[in-house]
Amino acid sequence: MTTPRAPKVAGIDSTVPPPPHTAAPTAAPTAAPFGAPLPPPASGGPLQDRLAGWVSDLTLLHELTESLIRTDSLDGALREVLRAGAALVGARRGMAVLEPADGQGPALTVGLGLAHAELGTIETVPRSVTSYGRILDGLDPLPEGSLLPRPIAHPDLRSEDDLDPRHREVAARLGYAASYALPLATEEAGRLGAVVWLYDEPAEPAERQRHLVGLYGRFATEHLARLLEVERARVRVATVAEELLPSRLPRIPGVQLAARHRTGPRGGGDWYDALPLPDGALGLAVGSVTGSGPSALAAMGRLRASLRAYAVMEGEDPVAVLSDLELLLRLTEPARSATALFAFCEPADRRIVLAGAGHTPPLLIGEHRTEYVETSLSAPLGMLSCWEAPSVELSPAPGETVLLYTDGLLRRTGDAMDRAFARLHAAAASVPRADRSDPDAVADHVLRTVLPEGLDTGGADGEDVVLLAARFE
Incomplete structure (x- = not known):
């Protein structure tokens, strides 16, 4: 009998790595006759705990992607990605930047828990030293065997000796001590933008959180790509109509x-x-x-x-x-x-x-x-x-x-x-x-x-x- 595997939800691969604290799975029990109840696992709870964790994660991802699908504008979708991602990585503030790599626009920046002036303050930091800027400008080397940028974590900005002075000043002024940036990119859609979540205290997402927000981010990128095409088509149509x-x-x-x-x-x-x-x-x-x-x-x-x-x-x-x-x-x-x-x-x-x-x-x-x-x-x-x-x-x-x-x-x-x-x-x-x-x-x-x-x-x-x-x- 093979180990149970949860189904795919909303187009997301349900393969979730085990958390570090979970013990390795025990051997599957011998198959029982048809209709007879299976005996409990020899070790009791670890397998059931893992299954429960998978079900919980897939249910959460399903709920978040359903909320995202209901958005019908780029601004609304970016705000939903910020909100959902903050829940997945345990942050309460963040910033999303839409900046398609093909240069055809539109460009859009939205914030979560950040006022318009605070977004402007963050944007005064040179892009080349910010995590989202390095993702958008392709400054970091790509992972081996991948065409997509990797997420960037700054677990403790205060302890980074080589942190740009302007970045350190802005972080202190706005009161954040750590950040986690996720590229909005897939091989099909290309690089569309980046999201960065801010922590009030030194912190970083656990491996399981990174995996879940990565799955969500890939789905969100595909949804944003569809909305981007709709918006570009709308602009083209509006331009033709105005000319007539x-x-x-x-x-x-x-x-x-x-x-x-x-x-x-x-x-x-x-x-x-x-x-x-x-x-x-x-x-x-x-x-x-x-x-x-x-x-x-x-x-x-x-x-x-x-x-x-x-x-x-x-x-x-x-x-x-x-x-x-x-x-x-x-x-x-x-x-x-x-x-x-x-x-x-x-x-x-x-x-x-x-x-x-x-x-x-x-x-x-x-x-x-x-x-x-x-x-x-x-x-x-x-x-x-x-x-x-x-x-x-x-x-x-x-x-x-x-x-x-x-x-x-x-x-x-x-x-x-x-x-x-x-x-x-x-x-x-x-x-x-x-x-x-x-x-x-x-x-x-x-x-x-x-x-x-x-x-x-x-x-x-x-x-x-x-x-x-x-x-x-």
Whole structure:
């Protein structure tokens, strides 16, 4: 009968070396007949103690890796690695540095039990003399037969005669006496960063602790590598999306403009536009195409470019602009639909004529009123054989702001649509009096109030958000 072996958990090799104080295992007992109970081991408890230790370690690793898997951002994952590693090595403070060896970024530093100023103080120590710096810069020789750096332990910084004076000064100021640094590296992912845990008194992890945190570190590195690819893809998509949108807003007498745009992790097709038209007029547009990823971005770029052309030709009739856009979409991309809203504005007369195709209604924000503009119900572009809906005319009072937006703003709240509309209305109504003269301040206040957790925390399913504010003088 072979010695029992615990199963793998969460992709981690369950081979755990025996602790120094554990006696060698005794010989396995002779196999008993099928169905008969096994006799107890000759020596009693050592084998059972070892099995219990394995089960305990694997259970702990399982819990820690499950918590890590639930993180969906680089910052959150690094903080979880710090917390879990501190529990494994018996420390209470630490610092994690993400600095991929390929140099493509992003670079990120987070702390556990360390304030921002204390992290800055540690970073004043020359990198070449710090354990995490030697790991990140590859200054230490690699272990024989390995392509990965090894962990670095400083059991007692106070007794190291060759310790850099600046390092000694910072350690004394922050009150740590020992450190243990672990590389965040695997052969598949390469070197992504390093974690260093700090001890208040001279100490170092035992062999068993080192083994467990090493297993956890390899799993954490693979998880960070996946998040890193997602983040890089998100940045690339956001860059392309920003390039497809206006680089700056036009300056038109009688109106002030402000825009906010954030692309979700997968890259959606939400867009906005503001273009000068003949005789001092202004065209405002927002819209969204179905789908996500590069194809949606490409469709968004084509749709926006087409709308600009139609707006120049017949901008005074928003219904005609959207009708032309619907025909183009149906002929060139029959499998795709889109929502859009186009407004023809005459700032000198404070007159707006607008039409929408399945789009959310604008919001009028003023000193004496905050209300949605009543637009007729209409289907999105590409949903019917022939689209047409009547236009709506409105006249903002001096100082009032017209807010155009996409439904991504409402969906990011996580509420049902009726509650999301109420939430947006309440946010607009609560704009401070001092901020109502600045469309940038209006847009920022609405975003902060509607999305209190921030615009950049949409998670893996985050929607695109577009906001276009026009204040009429």
